[in-house]
Amino acid sequence: MPLKIGKKMILRGASILTAAVVVGGLIVGDTLVKNNESNLNSILCPPIVHQDSLVVSRETGQKMAQQIVEEGAVLLKNNGTLPLKANNDKVNIFGWASIDWAYGANSSSCSGRVMAEDSKRESLVDIYDALTNYGIKYNADLKDMYTRYANPYVYALKDPGSVNNDAVITLHEPEISDKNYYSDALLADAEAYSDTAIVVITRNAGEDIPADRAMRKAGKNYVNESNKIYLDLSIEEEHLLKYVGETFDKVVVLVNSPAAMDLSFLNTIPGIGAALQVGFTGTHGASAIPELLYGEKNPSGHLVDTYTYDRSLSFAYRAKNAANFTGSGLSDKKFFEYIENIYVGYRWYETADATYYWEDYERTLLDEDDKETLVKGYDAVVQYPFGYGLSYTDFEYKLEDSYFTKKGEEISDVDVEGEYHIKLKVTNTGDRKGKDVAQVYLEAPYHKFQIEKSAKALVAYEKTIELEPGKSEILDIEIQISDCLSYDCYDLNNNGHTGYELDKGEYKFHLGKNSHQDIEMTNSENEKVKGVLSFEVPTTINVMKDKYTNNDVDNLFTGDDAIDGYPIDAVEDNYEPEYISRAEFPDVEEFNGTKSREASSKLKDVYFFDQAKGDAWDNATTDKFGDPVFDETVVWGKENNMRITEDGKVTALGYELGEDYDNPKWEELLEQVTVDEVTNTINKSYGTPAVNSVGKPALNEVDGPAQIKCYYQQPPRGTGYPSAVVIAQTWNKDLAEDFGLSFAMDMNSVSINGLWGWGCNLHRTPVGGRNWEYFSEDPYMSGKTLAGAVRGLLKGGRYSYIKHFCMNESEASKKEGFTFTTEQALRECYFKPFQMGIQEGGAVGIMTSFNRIGAVYSGGSEAAITGVARKEWGFKGAIITDWADQGGSYMSIDQQFRAGGDLGMNTSLNGYSGAKFSYNANATPRVQHQMKEVMHHVLFSWLRCQYLNKQYNENPDSKTKVVQTGSIESYKWYKTVLVDVNILLGGGALIFLLLAFIPVKEKKVKGE
Amino acid sequence: MSKKLRNIIIFSLIGLILIAIGIYSLVAYLNYEGYRKTMEAAIATVLMLK
Structure with a gap:
């Protein structure tokens, strides 16, 4: 008998289907919103900004930026041309770059850009504005000609998404012989206008833009010079400088770049009287340039990098590119060998x-x-x-x-x-x-x-x-x-000791x-x-302990018993990188870069993290350093009536805990925390969520070492400061600290608690794309400047994650790049700034890097995180991953958690492909204890800066008092709307079903 | 069930949904306002004593 499908049945089927689609849609939508909560909060509901504070902090910040350029600009050359006389009140400004002043680095990535504080051109000071404000006139016809040649990009007014990385490093320079632009009349007028010529040379770069890219040009009638790199001088620039040198009495070159670009021309092109390197000046720092040019201020900056005539005469430069592994398994991976050893x-x-x-x-x-x-x-x-x-x-x-x-x-x-x-x-x-x-x-x-x-x-x-x-x-x-001290990782002086020594x-x-x-x-x-x-x-003195912590210091990265399972120097039975030795430096010109090699099985065994490695860690009875692991019961969610804040203010208990990480009251406080609070904290990006059980407020964190910005770089923003290189070039530790304090005030004003900065990787070569945001090629200079800035920031009640821990010296191949060096170079050069930032600056945050330390993802290096940072240096704060979707699934927070780290950035627990772990009350005591430690680190990071801010404010010698405004979360209206939509559509679906399924007695029509 | 009774149930449900939405939104907003006022009460202005 054929099945009869009635009209009612079709209607009911359609109803069920529709209701199912609606409910399914709601589930999918809710999940999407939940997974993107951080981003939605950032875009839709940024924290409330304190406008009054912002006015004050910007004013202070702009003065600070100007002071940094005053003290950080470096007078490279001067044959008496500078200072200019006061009556020299008219100048010609040459160079297309002058109309597109570099305030900060640029790229399509978010990190470190400098943007106009309120997105208005008027809040930016370039060389023309600075001279005008100082009462100096400039040749406007020249400026008009450059604008006619090519419009400036003014990246400081552009959103990151609209920045084209290729355009950032494209040179625009009209050829001096091109009469369409440099007409005879224009040049004759320029000569008549003033005998002074200021030539602006700019080199930009930024995250993901290595500065050794082939020279790119745009405009008209230029010569293709793709055989040169971006940091070289272009032929058009050379011709311009020659003309200017021959024509004008006083010629000053302004180097608007912190990169150690090729400045050979200052010693090869005649007629250049003076040169001033001003780096990136931030939004307002250029105001200091006329003061320096006219002698109101005296340059006192000193270089923090070596400028050479030929950058290829260094092993670091020649070994700057990563090589490929060959053979099966790792052929898609690259590795760096820092063969220059300590000679960077x-x-x-x-x-x-x-x-x-x-x-x-x-x-x-x-x-x-x-x-x-x-x-x-x-x-x-x-x-x-x-x-x-x-x-x-x-x-x-x-x-x-x-x-x-x-x-x-x-x-x-x-x-x-x-x-x-x-x-x-x-x-x-x-x-x-x-x-x-x-x-x-x-x-x-x-x-x-x-x-x-x-x-x-x-x-x-x-x-x-x-x-x-x-x-x-x-x-x-x-x-x-x-x-x-020297770090003797191989016991080269045969005194039976590996570690730090004061050699005889x-x-x-x-x-x-x-x-x-x-x-x-x-x-x-x-x-x-x-x-x-x-x-x-x-007699050689062996040093067994860290000076600050008195903790043991010994090899952790060298030899067969390297903690991470593979030696940092990549020395194996059948392979040894050619690290150079002072005993006999090889011919640098004969070294043509790191050669590809086959990855050994030992290396293949350790480079990835998986379920088995995680499970082994979870169930181990001793850690990799031989210490017993925690094996007691962990208490969750117990009410001990302890709060670190009340009514928005830090309590006496909060300050007490911020003073001492080892205060026994921590244990009681942490008993109150719940499992969900820990996992939510680890999984959240752009800050840490409220922990209601102890009264911790939600904290906001963003990127931006040169400027604090609200989410996605939207205004309002803090002051755009000069680049880190210029701060280091001041050689002024007090100024670095004042800069940190000023930065904290900006953060305070825009309700940001934590900074993903500052970077303290080294300028291993001049072509590092992020050199401008790292301080120097020297570890001591980097560490001192960093420590000063961090101290200032903490005094202002804000915290930072110093980055990128560790050996993230290259933008090219940084993602997942295996990075090998000797343990001596690792400790004396690359760890040193971090160590100083923590031990001298008191840093309470670290960000790990995209690359690997040796063969292991930096965030997964137990040797670096637990062995060095926590055990040797006594680091007590929170450790966060870098932006995890940039490098693929290898950046595992599950792995970093087990290495001693804390927080994921744009990643979450069990987000690593394939591996699933327990993070609950059923997990092993070691895992649960580590979860508690995460909360301990996170709470301490914040309470530490609250405590230091209180101490600073109460100190009668403090020259500035920063009373915190705190952060107020915006109303998350979209969450309410989402719940409303759920109720509405869910209820609608229910009604729809009811309509379809509730039988209704039809009224009989009379007469039927 | 009579059509009238069904309509009463349906419209009652619609009413309940709207009331739930209204109450939820109001409570959420008032809750936030309470938090904001508490926080603002705790806020001091940045002082510059240079």
């Missing part, structure tokens, strides 16, 4: 010079009178050494005293936990007021074939106050002996004008002598 930056050029390496090099350059001269040796290789910088005045030096101390008491001999003091009297002998910097470089004793030692290593610096002519200041320069021999402290030249000073006998002091260490 000036450590290479100075140490090579100490071995007479540069003897055969020569180059024809212009002398001070623009006459061609043949220079030889080091001077033919290095144009501007690290630490180089000129002034409009002169200084003389007198050694007042030098002595050892320990714990504030003078001692007679060196002690590895002590200090060495140099009292140096600095006198301004010129006729202009100015500041000077005393730089101290260590020359440690080198014994051939033993521990590698750099011929020079910065170990201290101090900047004077502004000295009037004839005035003096006695600087007390303190050198930590712990900064003079003569230690010299060079008081330098820069890394290459010593100052001349007057000694106690009133004799003129070289600024070199020395002391003798008769």
Whole structure:
């Protein structure tokens, strides 16, 4: 019998289907919203901004930005052209780059861009604005011509999504012989307008944009020079500089870039009288440039990178590109080998010079009178050494005293936990007021074939106050002996110890004008002598403990028992990278880059994280360092009536816990926390959620080392500061701290609690795309500047995640790149800034990197996170991943959690493909304890800066008081709307079904 | 069931849904306002004592 499908049945079927689609749609929609809650909050409901505070913090920040450029701009060359005279009130500005001033780095990625605070052009100060505001006129016809040639991009007004990375590094420069632009009349008028020409040269870069990309150009009638790289000078720029040099009496080059670009032209093109490197100036820092040009302020900045004539004469540069693994399994992966070992930056050029390496090099350059001269040796290789910088005045030096101390008491001999003091009297002998910097470089004793030692290593610096002519200041320069140690990872001096050592021999402290030249000073006998002091260490002193924590320090990355399962140096039975040694530096010109190689089975075994590795960690009874793991019952959700805030204010308990991570009350407080609160905290991006059980408010965190911005870089924004390089170039530790405090005020105003910054990776080569946002090629300079900034930020009640831990020196191949070096270089160079940021700056946050430390994802390196950061350095704060979707699934928070990390950024627990773990009350005690530790770290990070802010505000010596405004979450109206939509559509579906299924008696019609 | 009774049930349900939406939205908003006022009461202005 055929099945009869009635009209009613069809109607009911359709009803069920419709209701199912509606309910299904709701479930999918709800899930999507839940999974993208952070992003939706960012876009739809950013935190409430405090407009009054914003006005104050911007005003302070803009002054700070100007001060940073005043002190951070480096006078590279001056034959008397600068300072310009006050009556020199009209100038010609050349160079297309002048109309597209670089305020900060740019790229389509979010990190680190500088944008107009309120998205208005009026809030940006470029060179034209700065001169105009200073009362100087410029040739407007030239500016108009450049605009006619190509419109400026003004990236500071563009959203990241609209930035084209190729365009960022595209040069626009009309050819000087192109009469369509540089017409005879225009040039004749320029000559008549002023005898002064300022030429602007700009080089930009940014996240994901390595600066060694082939030179790109746009515009008209340009010569293709794709054989050059972006940091070279283009032929159009060269022609312009030659014309300007020949034509104008006073020629000043402004280098609007913090990158160590090729500046050879300053010594090869005649007629260039002066050059000032101003870096990226932030939104308002350019206002300082006229003050420097006209001598109202005296340049006192010094370079924090080495500028060379030929960047390829360094092993680091030649080994900058990652090579591919061959064979099966890892052929899609790349690896870096830092074969330069510890000889990065000036450590290479100075140490090579100490071995007479540069003897055969020569180059024809212009002398001070623009006459061609043949220079030889080091001077033919290095144009501007690290630490180089000129002034409009002169200084003389007198050694007042030098002595050892320990714990504030003078001692007679060196002690590895002590200090060495140099009292140096600095006198301004010129006729202009100015500041000077005393730089101290260590020359440690080198014994051939033993521990590698750099011929020079910065170990201290101090900047004077502004000295009037004839005035003096006695600087007390303190050198930590712990900064003079070498890390002997291979026991190369055969004393049975691997670790830090004060090797035997003569230690010299060079008081330098820069890394290459010593100052001349007057000694106690009133004799003129070289600024070199020395002391003798008769027997090598092994250092077993960290000076700050007194915790054990030993190899964790070297040899078969490397904690992460594979040695950081990649040395295996059948393979050894060619790390260079001072004993016999190879010919750099014969090294043509890292060669591909087959990945060994050992490497393949460790490079990935999986279920088995996670389960093994969860169930282990001892950790990888031999210590027993936690095996007790973990208490969740117990009410102990403890709150760290009440009515929006930090309680006495909160401050007490912020003072001491090991306070026993922590245990009771953490008992109150629930499992969900921990997992929600780990999984949330752009901050950490409220933890109601203890009274922790929701905290907001964003990127932006040069400027704090609301989410997705939307206004309102904090001040756009000069780039990190310019801050380092001030060589002013106090200014770095003031910068941090000013930054905290900005964060305060826009309701941001945590900063994903600052970066303290090294400028391993000049072409790192993010060099501008890292401080320097030198670890000590990077660490000191970072520590200052972090201290300031914490005083302002805000915290930062210093990044990218570790060895993220390249934008090319950074994602998942295996990164190999020696443990000596890792500790002395790449870990050092982080260590200083934590131990001297008090940093309470770390961000791991995209790359691998050796063979293991940086976030999964138990050796780096637990072994070094937490155990050796005593780091107590929170550790977050970098943006996890950038690098694919290898950036596992499950792995980082087990390595001792805490938070995922744009990733979540069990988000790693395939692996599933328990994060609940049924998990092993070790996992549960680690979950509690995550909350401990997160709470401490915030309470620590609250405590330090309170201390700072209560200190009568504090020059600024920052009372926190706190953060107020916006009303999450979309969540209410979502619930309403659920009720409405869910209820609608129910009614729909009722309509279809409730039988209705039809009324009988009369007469039927 | 009579059509009248069905309509009463349906419209009652619609009414209940709308009331639920209204109450939920109001409570959520008032709850937020309470939080905001508490926070604002705790807020001090950034002081510059330079």
